[in-house]
Amino acid sequence: MTIPGLLEGKRAIVTGGVRGIGYAIAEAFAGAGADLIITTTRDPQESAQQIEHLRSFGHEVVAIKLNVSDKAEVSSVLAAAIDETQGVDILVNNAGITRDGLLLRMSEQDWDDVICVDLKSAFNTTQTVLPYMLRKKSGSIINISSVVGQGGNPGQCNYAAAKAGLIGMSLSIAKEMGPKGIRTNCIAPGFIKTAMTEKMPEAVVEDWKKKISLRRAGEPQEVASVALFLASQMSSYINGQVISCCGGITK
Ligand code: NAI
Numbered sequence: 001m002t003i004p005g006l007l008e009g010k011r012a013i014v015t016g017g018v019r020g021i022g023y024a025i026a027e028a029f030a031g032a033g034a035d036l037i038i039t040t041t042r043d044p045q046e047s048a049q050q051i052e053h054l055r056s057f058g059h060e061v062v063a064i065k066l067n068v069s070d071k072a073e074v075s076s077v078l079a080a081a082i083d084e085t086q087g088v089d090i091l092v093n094n095a096g097i098t099r100d101g102l103l104l105r106m107s108e109q110d111w112d113d114v115i116c117v118d119l120k121s122a123f124n125t126t127q128t129v130l131p132y133m134l135r136k137k138s139g140s141i142i143n144i145s146s147v148v149g150q151g152g153n154p155g156q157c158n159y160a161a162a163k164a165g166l167i168g169m170s171l172s173i174a175k176e177m178g179p180k181g182i183r184t185n186c187i188a189p190g191f192i193k194t195a196m197t198e199k200m201p202e203a204v205v206e207d208w209k210k211k212i213s214l215r216r217a218g219e220p221q222e223v224a225s226v227a228l229f230l231a232s233q234m235s236s237y238i239n240g241q242v243i244s245c246c247g248g249i250t251k
Pocket residue numbers: 015016017018019020021022039040041066067068069093094095096097117144145146147188189190191192193194195196197
């Protein structure tokens with residue numbers, strides 16, 4: 001769902017914006033009138049169809065190949081894209097990975113990879129984007145955390161640590177940047193139908209569904225609606241909050 005005109009004249013960065021939740025957010029923003037900078041891990045040509053669809057809403061869509069966990073790459077490539085498009089109003093830190101395993105068997109590599117892509121990436125992008133928002137004295141930063149960062153999950157201590165870290169980071173940035181007119185909030189999705197959850201074993205999926213009051217998985221578009229709200233002036237007095245989008249998960 002989108003609201004035409006809601007983001008007219010705004011430019012948004014969405015990391016990992018060509019599939020899953022990131023794509024749904026990019027689509028909702030484009031439908032609301034925003035210009036977009038979306039990042040992909042591969043050559044943007046490989047996502048030509050998705051990019052064309054986003055452009056069909058009639059606004060500018062710049063797609064850049066970017067590894068968000070690489071600070072130097074983010075500083076140069078993302079800053080260059082913003083310079084070319086003249087500023088940014090909204091940043092959605094959506095890119096994320098899982099490398100699941102019980103703590104006792106988890107490799108150091110799996111720990112480091114998840115912390116880097118799911119947490120350090122937000123440091124990389126936010127530090128790059130903030131000077132542009134400071135110049136405008138406004139901005140909305142939306143970090144995609146997870147209910148796992150709030151409640152933990154066996155087999156996901158690396159992911160839970162990263163997503164909990166993202167919440168702590170967001171609350172701190174909200175306090176640092178609130179006085180400058182820049183809002184920072186988190187969305188904590190529950191179980192959403194994307195490539196990330198597709199690879200989960202059936203038994204784990206069924207177990208999750210039993211815990212969801214609405215008794216179904218969420219759609220990426222349902223998370224995108226929350227992002228649209230947080231990106232827009234409809235949430236102008238919301239800062240430093242975590243909004244769960246999980247169908248009511250019981251412990
Ligand atoms: P997905 O696997 O479809 O999308 C992840 C995106 O992150 C992809 O576009 C991928 O290219 C990008 N990405 C991965 N590594 C990257 C890197 N190093 N640099 C740049 N981009 C990179 O998964 P999904 O479900 O759409 O996930 C989106 C976000 O939502 C993630 O942060 C995930 O942790 C979070 N989330 C997902 C939930 C779900 O149930 N699907 C639940 C809670 C949170």
